[in-house]
Amino acid sequence: MKITAAVVPARSAPFEIQQLDLTGPQPDEVLVRIVASGMCHTDLHARDGYFANLPYPIVCGHEGAGIVEEVGAAVTDLMPGDPVVISFPWCGECEPCAAGHISYCANARALKSGGKRADGSTPISRNGAPVYSCFFQQSSFATFAVAPAKDVVKIRRDAPIEMLGPLGCGLQTGAGAVLNVMRPREGQSLVVFGVGGVGLAGLMAGRIAGCDPIVAVDRLPARLVLARELGATHALESRGAETLAHIRKITGGGAHFALETSAVPAVFRLAVDALRGLGTCVLVGSARAGTEVSIEMPWLQGGRTVRGVIQGDSNPREFIPRLVDLFMEGRFPLDRLVTSYDFADINRAAADATSGAAIKPVLKLPH
Ligand SMILES: [Zn+2]
Ligand SMILES: [Zn+2]
Numbered sequence: 001m002k003i004t005a006a007v008v009p010a011r012s013a014p015f016e017i018q019q020l021d022l023t024g025p026q027p028d029e030v031l032v033r034i035v036a037s038g039m040c041h042t043d044l045h046a047r048d049g050y051f052a053n054l055p056y057p058i059v060c061g062h063e064g065a066g067i068v069e070e071v072g073a074a075v076t077d078l079m080p081g082d083p084v085v086i087s088f089p090w091c092g093e094c095e096p097c098a099a100g101h102i103s104y105c106a107n108a109r110a111l112k113s114g115g116k117r118a119d120g121s122t123p124i125s126r127n128g129a130p131v132y133s134c135f136f137q138q139s140s141f142a143t144f145a146v147a148p149a150k151d152v153v154k155i156r157r158d159a160p161i162e163m164l165g166p167l168g169c170g171l172q173t174g175a176g177a178v179l180n181v182m183r184p185r186e187g188q189s190l191v192v193f194g195v196g197g198v199g200l201a202g203l204m205a206g207r208i209a210g211c212d213p214i215v216a217v218d219r220l221p222a223r224l225v226l227a228r229e230l231g232a233t234h235a236l237e238s239r240g241a242e243t244l245a246h247i248r249k250i251t252g253g254g255a256h257f258a259l260e261t262s263a264v265p266a267v268f269r270l271a272v273d274a275l276r277g278l279g280t281c282v283l284v285g286s287a288r289a290g291t292e293v294s295i296e297m298p299w300l301q302g303g304r305t306v307r308g309v310i311q312g313d314s315n316p317r318e319f320i321p322r323l324v325d326l327f328m329e330g331r332f333p334l335d336r337l338v339t340s341y342d343f344a345d346i347n348r349a350a351a352d353a354t355s356g357a358a359i360k361p362v363l364k365l366p367h
Contacts (some may be wrong), residue, residue, distance in 0.1 A: 005142035038063030038166035064140025174201030176312015186210030207231035
């Protein structure tokens with residue numbers, strides 16, 4: 001079938017809207033009519049060549065939301081007409097997958113940025129020549145996408161599907177880091193470093209868990225204003241040692257939990273230094289390979305934990321419907337983070353994501 005998709009023709013080149021050909025779903029896949037797709041910084045990292053194994057030209061996009069158009073012969077738990085969010089890929093066969101920790105799948109790298117299906121095939125082509133796709137096994141910057149059925153999450157019909165794509169990656173990353181990994185008790189303190197889409201999702205989750213105080217730290221004043229509106233009790237502009245002193249005062253000696261979303265080494269160090277004894281810092285920001293940070297060893301010995309988390313440690317088929325319920329109850333107002341763009345304006349959306357003018361761009365696909 002013919003699709004309209006945004007192609008990155010070569011490393012660091014702008015997105016280009018093209019007409020391409022897409023083959024139908026394999027037996028274990030579904031074909032989804034994409035209504036809207038979130039844009040995540042990972043898409044821009046892919047455009048700019050952060051992934052060593054990424055081939056070009058490629059169709060990116062990994063926060064797709066839409067309606068199931070067709071299901072493969074072996075798919076029994078989804079039907080045409082189902083509203084769905086497409087989440088991250090996992091192999092189902094490696095040790096982490098077998099243990100239920102699917103976001104740490106040992107084969108994730110190839111499945112996310114190899115440009116192909118696990119079997120090496122590519123469903124997208126142009127005039128007979130393959131265009132790499134299968135970005136996160138979905139490539140949702142397109143009017144239609146095929147995805148493994150197991151990565152696809154059915155969404156309640158009364159929810160606004162055009163808003164929910166970001167739950168597939170960025171928002172479940174932040175919310176899951178708090179609700180699935182930190183699991184704070186009511187009244188424990190949370191400091192969020194970097195209040196973009198991931199950080200704000202973590203902040204909203206902290207409010208759901210009853211964290212108090214909730215401190216937002218960022219370099220952009222406009223984001224701090226929004227963070228206050230979404231539940232931060234305190235908002236601090238990022239200023240190194242001065243910020244650390246403020247956090248220690250606000251939290252009565254250090255935070256129970258710190259969420260690091262910026263992937264900036266100096267900020268990560270600040271997040272670790274902001275912990276009280278027995279406190280936990282969760283790192284979710286993705287830095288380029290080779291990025292290092294120094295941490296004082298005696299500080300860690302004070303019972304402090306530093307751990308990295310991917311995709312909020314979540315099982316999307318359980319966690320995303322839970323977040324949708326919270327959204328529908330008004331307790332997880334993700335609509336406040338979303339800026340909608342026409343698909344044709346994808347390069348403007350990318351520029352706004354980079355500058356911080358948009359927290360979570362969502363592209364509306366034309367049909
Ligand atoms: Zn796996
Ligand atoms: Zn992402």
